[in-house]
Amino acid sequence: MANPVSDPSRATVQTAAAHPQPRLAVRFPGLVRRLPWLVLAVLALFPLLAPLGGLEYYVGFVRRLLIVAIAAASLNFILGYGGMAALGHAGFVGVGAYTVVALVDAGFSSAWLAWGAALLAAGLCAALIGAVSLRTRGVYFIMITLAFAQMLYYLAVSLRTYGGDDGYGLYTPLAMGAWLDGAHPDVFYWVVLGIAALVFAAFGRVAHSRFGYALRGIRDNETRMAALGYPVYRLKLAGFAAAGAVAGLAGGLLASHNAFVSPAIMHWTQSALLLVMVMLGGLGRRWGAPLGVALWLTLEEMLKLYTDYWHWPLGLLLLLVVFRAPQGLAALFERRDGHGGAR
Amino acid sequence: MDAIFVFEQLLNGLGYGLMLFLIAAGLTLVFGIMDTMNLAHGSLYMAGAYVAARVHEASASFALAVLVAVLVTVAVAALLEVLVVRHLYRRDHLVQVLATFGIILIADDAVKAIWGVAPLMASTPAALAGPVQLIDGLPYPAYRLLLIGAGLLVALGLYLLVSRTRVGMLVRAGASNRQMAEYMGVRVGGVFAFVFALGAALAALAGALMAPISAVQIGMGEAILIPALVVIVIGGIGSIRGAFVAALLVGLVDTAGRAFLPPALRAVLPPSVAADLGPALAGIAMYVLMAAVLTLKPAGLFPARA
Numbered sequence: 001m002a003n004p005v006s007d008p009s010r011a012t013v014q015t016a017a018a019h020p021q022p023r024l025a026v027r028f029p030g031l032v033r034r035l036p037w038l039v040l041a042v043l044a045l046f047p048l049l050a051p052l053g054g055l056e057y058y059v060g061f062v063r064r065l066l067i068v069a070i071a072a073a074s075l076n077f078i079l080g081y082g083g084m085a086a087l088g089h090a091g092f093v094g095v096g097a098y099t100v101v102a103l104v105d106a107g108f109s110s111a112w113l114a115w116g117a118a119l120l121a122a123g124l125c126a127a128l129i130g131a132v133s134l135r136t137r138g139v140y141f142i143m144i145t146l147a148f149a150q151m152l153y154y155l156a157v158s159l160r161t162y163g164g165d166d167g168y169g170l171y172t173p174l175a176m177g178a179w180l181d182g183a184h185p186d187v188f189y190w191v192v193l194g195i196a197a198l199v200f201a202a203f204g205r206v207a208h209s210r211f212g213y214a215l216r217g218i219r220d221n222e223t224r225m226a227a228l229g230y231p232v233y234r235l236k237l238a239g240f241a242a243a244g245a246v247a248g249l250a251g252g253l254l255a256s257h258n259a260f261v262s263p264a265i266m267h268w269t270q271s272a273l274l275l276v277m278v279m280l281g282g283l284g285r286r287w288g289a290p291l292g293v294a295l296w297l298t299l300e301e302m303l304k305l306y307t308d309y310w311h312w313p314l315g316l317l318l319l320l321v322v323f324r325a326p327q328g329l330a331a332l333f334e335r336r337d338g339h340g341g342a343r
Numbered sequence: 344m345d346a347i348f349v350f351e352q353l354l355n356g357l358g359y360g361l362m363l364f365l366i367a368a369g370l371t372l373v374f375g376i377m378d379t380m381n382l383a384h385g386s387l388y389m390a391g392a393y394v395a396a397r398v399h400e401a402s403a404s405f406a407l408a409v410l411v412a413v414l415v416t417v418a419v420a421a422l423l424e425v426l427v428v429r430h431l432y433r434r435d436h437l438v439q440v441l442a443t444f445g446i447i448l449i450a451d452d453a454v455k456a457i458w459g460v461a462p463l464m465a466s467t468p469a470a471l472a473g474p475v476q477l478i479d480g481l482p483y484p485a486y487r488l489l490l491i492g493a494g495l496l497v498a499l500g501l502y503l504l505v506s507r508t509r510v511g512m513l514v515r516a517g518a519s520n521r522q523m524a525e526y527m528g529v530r531v532g533g534v535f536a537f538v539f540a541l542g543a544a545l546a547a548l549a550g551a552l553m554a555p556i557s558a559v560q561i562g563m564g565e566a567i568l569i570p571a572l573v574v575i576v577i578g579g580i581g582s583i584r585g586a587f588v589a590a591l592l593v594g595l596v597d598t599a600g601r602a603f604l605p606p607a608l609r610a611v612l613p614p615s616v617a618a619d620l621g622p623a624l625a626g627i628a629m630y631v632l633m634a635a636v637l638t639l640k641p642a643g644l645f646p647a648r649a
Contacts (some may be wrong), residue, residue, distance in 0.1 A: 085437055132634065136641055139380070139436060143576045144637055147630040150569065158623030268569060272382075272444055279441050312452035318445030319427065322438055 036287070043193055047186040060257075063189045065297050066196040067257055071250035072278050072289035074243040077203055079275070080284025081212060082239045083219030084134070087142045088149025089274050091129075092122040092244040094156060094266030096251025101168045101261050105161070111174035111182055111191075115252040122248020123241050125152075130240035134233060149271055156263040167262025174256055192253055199246060204286055215239050216284075280321055282328025291329045347481045352602040353595065358487050360594020361494025365549035366567060367574040367586045368501060369542020375581020375647050376517040377535050379428065380436050382443040384546055384571070385564025386450035390416045391547025392554040392563060393458055396465035399554075405468035412551040413544050420543030424536055432535065451561050462560035490552055497548065498587055505583050514538060518581040518647045570597070573629055577636045579643025588644060593629050600628035 043066075047059050071093050078084040096118035103114045129148045136144050162168045176182040176191065206212050214235050217225045226232045255261045264270075273296075281292025299317070303310035321328070370384050391412045399408035427446065431439050467486045474482035505511035513534050516524040525531050557563070574593050578585025605621030612620065636644060 079437075087440075132638075136637060139374075139580065140576065140637060140641060142436070143572060144634060146569070147573065147633050151627045151630050154626030155623050157626065158619050158621075160619055269565060272440070275437070276441055276444055279437060283437075309452045309456060311448040315445035315448030315452075318441050318448070322434075322442040322445070323430065326434075326438065 040193075040197060044190070047189050059185065059189055061297075061301060063185075063192050064254075064257055065294055066192050067250050067253045068274075068277075068297065069290040069293040070196050070199050070253070071247045072274055072281075072293045073199060073203055074246035074250070075274050076278045076281075076284065076289040077206070077246075078239050078243040079278060080288065081207060081219065082215045082236060084236060084240060085142050085275075086133075086145040086240070086243075087268070087271050087275060088129075088145035088147075088152075089243075089247055090266045090268070090270035091149030091152040092126055092247035093251035093254065093270070094152055094263070095122040095125045095244075096248030097255040097261045097265060098156060098159075098162065098251075099248070100174075100252045100255040101162050101170070104170055104174070105168070109172070109175050111176045111256065114174055114256075115249060118252030118255075119245045119249040122251065123245030125248075126244020127237065127241040130237050130244070134236050134240065146268060146271070149266065149268060153263055153266045153268070156266060163262070165263060167260055167264075170255060170259045170261070173259070188256065192257075195249070195253065199249075200286075200290070207286065211235070211238070276318060280318070280328060282330030285328065285330035288328055288330040295329065347478075348602075351481060351483065352598055354483060354487070354491065355602075356595035356598030357591065358490045358494065358594070359598055360591040361491060361498065362549045362553055363567075363570055363574050363594055364498060364587050364590035365494065365545045365552075366571040367578070367590050368583060369538075369545045370571050371575040371578065371581055371583065371586045372514065372518070372538045373542050374575060376514060376521065376538055377432050378436075378521070379432055380439045380443065381428065382440060382568060383423070383446035383450065383564075384542065385566075385568035386447055387416050387420055387543045387546040387564075388550040388553075388567055389450070389454060389561070389564035390419055391550030392465070392557075392559045393454060393463065393550075394547075395551030396463045396554045396559050397458070399465065399468070405471075409548065409551045413547045416547030416550075417540050417544050420540055421536070424539045428539065429535075447565065450564070454561055460561065462558045463554075465554035465559050467555040486555060490556075493548075493552060497545070501545075501583060502587075510534075510537065570629065573633050575643075577633050577643055579645040579647055581647030582643070582645040585643055585645030585647070592632065596628050596632050597625075600625035604628070 043062065046062060050056050050059050071089065075086065075089045078086060099118040099121040100114045103117055108114065129145070133141060133144045133148065156162075157165050173183045173188070176187070180191065181187050214225065214230055217228075217230070218232055218236060222232055251265070254265065277292040277296045278289050279292070280296060281290065282288030296314070299314060300310060303313055325331070366384065366388055369387075370381065373379055373381050373384070394415045395408040395412035398411045399405055402408065423446065427442060431442055434442075471485040471489055473485055475485045475488060477483045503511075505514055513524070513529050514537075516527070516529060517531060517534055517538075521531065570593060574589045575586055577592065578587070578589030601622075604625045605617065608617040608621045608624070611617075640646075
């Protein structure tokens with residue numbers, strides 16, 4: 001049971017209450033197993049097929065969706081597997097984005113350099129913040145990660161060199177080397193898709209590694225893991241820093257995608273949104289994050305077409321999920337033996 | 344920077360701190376007693392501000408506006424408690440975050456539908472529009488004095504309610520050990536509903552009082568929520584006394600940071616660096632305070648739970 005921020009007495013209540021039977025997975029085991037490859041193939045072909053249906057606009061939309069999914073997957077890793085309820089993840093996304101801005105402002109133009117630096121800078125930042133925050137527990141951890149993210153936010157607001165509140169425009173696309181045309185939107189799309197696939201494959205691997213199992217053990221019973229001789233604090237810190245680094249990478253990609261960076265991307269509601277999307281998809285489930293992000297952003301996009309009042313249906317959806325599907329959407333796709341999901 | 348300027352800023356900080364206390368008091372009780380993380384508390388503050396601004400405009404009576412704002416908000420909160428919050432008490436904190444974030448989204452759209460997107464300009468009551476000569480050379484807005492007086496009065500009332508009455512005793516029992524209180528025969532359901540309504544009333548009062556000196560707009564609830572959360576974490580979750588001390592601390596630190604840090608930095612640093620750094624440090628000050636308190640006292644200044 002994912003029960004990151006509560007006491008053991010609640011865990012028993014939840015275990016008894018919620019264990020829906022995975023329906024889809026029982027009926028179509030083969031389909032569910034191959035689904036990720038199928039989705040990847042469809043996504044790879046999408047830029048070629050989109051013009052046939054007049055859907056060119058949605059290539060950019062899917063690209064944004066993939067980038068947000070990378071950030072959400074990193075949050076799912078520490079929250080779902082590690083039990084660390086961080087409410088400041090957008091802060092690391094922002095660090096990544098502003099790293100790209102700083103490099104572009106200094107005259108660099110290589111995408112790989114900028115994104116690599118975004119990854120490193122956010123990872124370093126997460127290691128420092130995690131070193132302090134991980135000494136607290138429960139609600140206090142939620143609050144202290146939020147506090148650090150707010151500090152980063154105000155720092156970004158005050159950086160007038162990079163536009164302060166107004167943000168910073170990245171007018172020329174970054175160069176992606178000799179073979180890739182960085183200015184071509186479809187090429188950028190495929191690069192993002194490739195990076196997203198790598199990130200998801202890596203998180204899938206790590207979840208089933210010794211490190212991943214150790215993290216889950218810590219989530220379920222920290223005291224016992226410490227008694228077994230696991231370096232609990234160091235393992236959590238490693239997970240937190242890795243997740244921060246991946247969020248930074250997503251931030252770097254987001255900066256390129258929007259061709260614009262402003263402090264708004266690290267506002268606390270963005271951190272809350274990431275949390276919401278991850279929980280919507282299914283906490284600690286391999287495909288939870290991309291499912292949640294896809295559903296949320298698609299609904300948002302569609303609702304915006306029809307009405308100015310597109311917030312409240314999403315709010316209603318959250319209440320429905322809380323009361324009707326507390327395990328998230330990904331639980332529907334799980335096989336009974338538990339190998340389809342992550343736990 | 345003379346003594347009068349410092350004194351004026353201290354008064355501003357006191358006023359801001361007291362308003363923060365009104366919001367944080369409800370939040371800390373709901374959190375401490377029901378173990379429920381209610382992000383939508385800021386939405387109740389917003390509701391109070393909007394209703395007060397519109398009623399004041401229509402009736403020209405500020406007292407009536409505040410009263411109606413509090414009553415309407417309490418009614419909305421009661422509905423919210425029955426429909427949603429009541430079913431969240433025993434759930435995970437993260438689930439509570441999810442659900443109450445959903446309420447924020449719905450509330451923001453509801454306000455947009457009723458009052459539109461443009462911020463409302465709430466006017467100061469005419470009788471209090473002018474300044475008061477506090478001491479020689481310090482005219483201070485009368486309305487801000489009312490804010491301080493009302494804040495202190497409510498804080499005193501809340502203190503008496505919690506420490507001197509039977510209901511207050513039940514509230515304290517719930518905050519220090521909810522399960523034991525249940526075993527002792529306290530009807531927690533009723534206490535919960537009372538505390539939630541009380542919190543809503545205080546938030547609405549803060550919203551109504553803050554309306555004339557802040558922008559009444561969508562998102563104001565989310566903006567005030569974070570400082571209020573900082574206050575209850577510093578004070579110790581569930582402790583009214585802690586919330587009071589922490590609210591004054593945060594109010595003073597925040598105001599002092601904005602007033603004194605930029606000029607102080609300008610005195611020692613080159614102007615271009617100071618211009619960037621000053622506002623940043625001022626904005627960060629309260630979070631640094633929180634991080635420092637949590638490092639020294641991980642459960643806040645006045646832990647409510649034994």
